[in-house]
């Protein structure tokens with residue numbers, strides 16, 4: 086059996102593969118996204134097409150002419166040397182590159198594809214899906230590949246993690262690119278463990294300190310009363326930060342949340358009562374529910390995410406402002422939970438970064454209002470685990486609307502017994 090040549094094919098294929106490899110190398114070295122690969126690829130294709138034409142012309146010339154001139158021989162040698170250089174570059178490329186034909190058969194692959202995907206022999210008739218059968222990547226190739234394969238085990242070595250992309254190439258070809266992201270994944274895990282461990286370790290001492298501070302009566306030491314008040318407030322803030330960090334850590338390690346039937350109408354009422362308690366009569370708070378639908382998701386986590394948005398609306402809206410808690414469905418059947426306020430608003434440059442941990446528009450304002458800077462990050466994680474998204478519209482001085490968009494597949498009809506609508510159930 087002919088062993089695969091992870092080096093290079095010959096003839097016109099060489100030009101094609103050279104192009105791909107150069108582009109992939111440029112992408113890998115420069116750290117650009119795989120989308121940039123297409124742009125680099127275009128440039129490389131033109132250059133190498135020119136090289137191929139030049140070589141063909143040289144060949145034709147040499148066939149017709151009885152003896153090649155010294156000039157032509159040198160030109161040919163130069164072109165061959167360039168192709169050899171590219172072949173060496175292909176060998177050194179750390180990412181797996183596999184060229185597939187219209188039927189998914191492997192046309193060419195590089196050495197990294199052997200190391201990461203386990204491709205060894207070149208069977209023109211063997212489809213990649215069949216060769217990778219039994220692996221997670223093989224299963225992904227059998228889907229419509231709409232979901233990106235951002236983190237999956239390498240078929241040749243499950244201890245390695247891969248990020249895989251497939252892109253159309255030429256008339257009917259496709260290019261599979263697999264990047265080893267094991268180091269990145271490991272670092273990410275170390276970061277997650279560190280935050281979770283630190284938060285966990287801080288929890289007990291903070292509880293003890295807070296407990297003793299609660300025991301001290303300011304009336305017994307009137308001269309220290311303001312200090313005691315401040316200490317209690319700060320220790321409570323620290324406890325809240327630790328709790329939020331632990332919540333985030335737990336959410337990060339979850340791949341899915343329980344699928345329960347969430348009765349939205351009673352939940353909206355609960356959220357309104359919570360907002361009233363926090364506002365203490367300073368705002369005008371209403372519920373605007375044009376839908377009676379329920380949701381499929383985790384009651385606990387959705388409640389926590391929605392109440393974060395409601396609490397923000399109260400904290401960032403000055404006294405006398407309006408807050409509307411909304412529940413509706415779009416024409417596409419998507420469900421939208423929203424919180425609209427007439428508060429401070431947020432300028433456009435902050436909007437994209439708002440869900441980052443500890444990102445605040447104004448640190449002092451957030452601290453004054455008792456914020457931890459982690460609320461919107463929790464909201465985003467909870468929505469991600471429900472395949473939803475957060476849309477933020479805001480204008481400084483006019484207010485903000487935070488909308489949680491949930492796919493139609495998560496929408497359930499109102500409960501037939503009326504419980505989901507907030508009506509009393511029949512006796």
Ligand code: ADP
Nearest residue numbers: 397398401445446447451456457458459460461
């Ligand atoms: P925090 O605990 O600081 O409120 P969040 O993650 O909940 O943290 O929010 C991040 C930042 O977004 C806040 O510090 C605040 O500046 C801004 N923000 C959130 N909600 C609102 C809102 N309804 N109106 C104005 N600004 C808001």
